Amino acid sequence: MTAADTAGADRPDAERESIEIDLLLEGVYRRYGFDFRQYARASLRRRLYRRVALEGLQTVSGLQERLLHDPACMERLLLDLSINVTAMFRDPTFFRVFRTKVVPLLRTYPFIRIWSAGCSSGEETYSLAIVLSEEGLYDRSRIYATDINEAVLHQARQAVFPLEKMQEYTENYLASGGTRSFSEYYTTGYEGARFDRRLSDNIVFARHNLATDGSFNEFQVVICRNVMIYFDTPLQSRVHGLFYESLQRLGVLALGPKESLAFTPHVNDYQVLDLQEKLYRKVS
Amino acid sequence: MTSDGDHPVVAIGCSWGGLQALSVVLEGLPRDLAAAVVIVQHRAHAPSSLASLLADHTPWPVCEAEDKEPISPGHVYLAPPGYHLLADGGRFALSTEAPVSHSRPSVDVLFESLAQSFGRRVIGVILTGANADGAAGLAEIIRHGGGAVVQSPTSAEKRAMPDAAIASAAGAEVASITEVASVVARLVARVAPENSGTA
Numbered sequence: 330m331t332a333a334d335t336a337g338a339d340r341p342d343a344e345r346e347s348i349e350i351d352l353l354l355e356g357v358y359r360r361y362g363f364d365f366r367q368y369a370r371a372s373l374r375r376r377l378y379r380r381v382a383l384e385g386l387q388t389v390s391g392l393q394e395r396l397l398h399d400p401a402c403m404e405r406l407l408l409d410l411s412i413n414v415t416a417m418f419r420d421p422t423f424f425r426v427f428r429t430k431v432v433p434l435l436r437t438y439p440f441i442r443i444w445s446a447g448c449s450s451g452e453e454t455y456s457l458a459i460v461l462s463e464e465g466l467y468d469r470s471r472i473y474a475t476d477i478n479e480a481v482l483h484q485a486r487q488a489v490f491p492l493e494k495m496q497e498y499t500e501n502y503l504a505s506g507g508t509r510s511f512s513e514y515y516t517t518g519y520e521g522a523r524f525d526r527r528l529s530d531n532i533v534f535a536r537h538n539l540a541t542d543g544s545f546n547e548f549q550v551v552i553c554r555n556v557m558i559y560f561d562t563p564l565q566s567r568v569h570g571l572f573y574e575s576l577q578r579l580g581v582l583a584l585g586p587k588e589s590l591a592f593t594p595h596v597n598d599y600q601v602l603d604l605q606e607k608l609y610r611k612v613s
Numbered sequence: 614m615t616s617d618g619d620h621p622v623v624a625i626g627c628s629w630g631g632l633q634a635l636s637v638v639l640e641g642l643p644r645d646l647a648a649a650v651v652i653v654q655h656r657a658h659a660p661s662s663l664a665s666l667l668a669d670h671t672p673w674p675v676c677e678a679e680d681k682e683p684i685s686p687g688h689v690y691l692a693p694p695g696y697h698l699l700a701d702g703g704r705f706a707l708s709t710e711a712p713v714s715h716s717r718p719s720v721d722v723l724f725e726s727l728a729q730s731f732g733r734r735v736i737g738v739i740l741t742g743a744n745a746d747g748a749a750g751l752a753e754i755i756r757h758g759g760g761a762v763v764q765s766p767t768s769a770e771k772r773a774m775p776d777a778a779i780a781s782a783a784g785a786e787v788a789s790i791t792e793v794a795s796v797v798a799r800l801v802a803r804v805a806p807e808n809s810g811t812a
Contacts (some may be wrong), residue, residue, distance in 0.1 A: 359685065367769075369701050369706050369725045370701055370702075371700060371701035371706045371708075371729070372697075372699060372701075372706055372710065373709040374729070375699075375708070375710065375722070376710070376727075395710075414709040414710075414711075415711055422660070426636070459641040528809070541621070555707075555709055558678070558680045558696075558706065558707045558708065558709075559708070561701075562681060565681070587677065587679050587680055587693050587696060587707050588678045588679065588680045588681075588707075589680065589681070589682070591679075591682075592681045592682070592704075
């Protein structure tokens, strides 16, 4: 039995739905190795039903059938479950506080390693690269940007973003304390805004699955924002264990603005660096 | 689900301009109401002082909901700007899915997931608003046996949201803004744990 509902006993539809979703997730895991069994059920349910509708199907069981027999459908669902709304310098106050509180800490290291976990199409990663570059730290930094989805990583590596987004990104950049002209960082072409190749030099985009993979290095900074909102509590705990292992002592963990360490087993292993922006420093 | 999942949840949806309506409702709720209150007001994706503005009108703590935070009675939770707010068992869950009815946070998203998690222990409330967000969600709450209240369109600053809710959610009670709180209190009492008759 999952934790999806406790009122299921008198609502047979809900119980049946719960069974269907469990079976679909098990089927995807066994067939493709993608483990979504510990994703947060409420948002996962919505995404599944959206895919059911887009596929022109009627039920989750119908989607399971198509997923198991048609890998292209699995690709579509994978994209559904990987895409995270994102923008360059989204939550400008985060980047502002990153400059004022985290950058001074990074200056003390001869070589800086940053893990951007769940990097999606790279907007946050390139924003970070811009900040490091402006602060004179880029040359001694390496950013490891990981995600579960190879197609999304491929897109991230291109460093091309829609032209129509540039106004929003420019506003975000300025609100985050940026003082340059944002258009310095990209050239406009037929395919969109292509960001300066030099911003990619010290970024490694690689596949990594937070649900199943282990630690692969030690970092001064781990950034994982608006990713664990899609994980259930046990999976979130696992991932926090992974981050704890992957952070150097006094390293910085950055979460999304509405996420919290409070409901995790590692709450006492960190000191708050900035409560509003969810920046924490590993102290134990 | 945590043991907190026994108590009712009052879920309120409105759009920009609902500050006045929300204040009236919060002031009218009994201090000892044994329920959690969750509010989705359509908001721009930017920091705002909504929590502190509403805090003036209720003795309960008012805060923006965080991911995985338990849904506790005696609290007023706000959907944070730029996220959908859902209920997952007895805790909040956030999502950055596409806007629904052009809105993120969307009332429909909250109402639908509360209906899934809390069943008949949800009381959905629709107040003044400029679009139809929430109408489908309120119907879903009713389908799961929960209670429903809509601010009367004639008393609403913007009537589109109440009109849409009344059209979609047969069985919703309609009340003037000053009466909404007492209707909510009555519906909460109906499903409070000691009255529900179930374990």
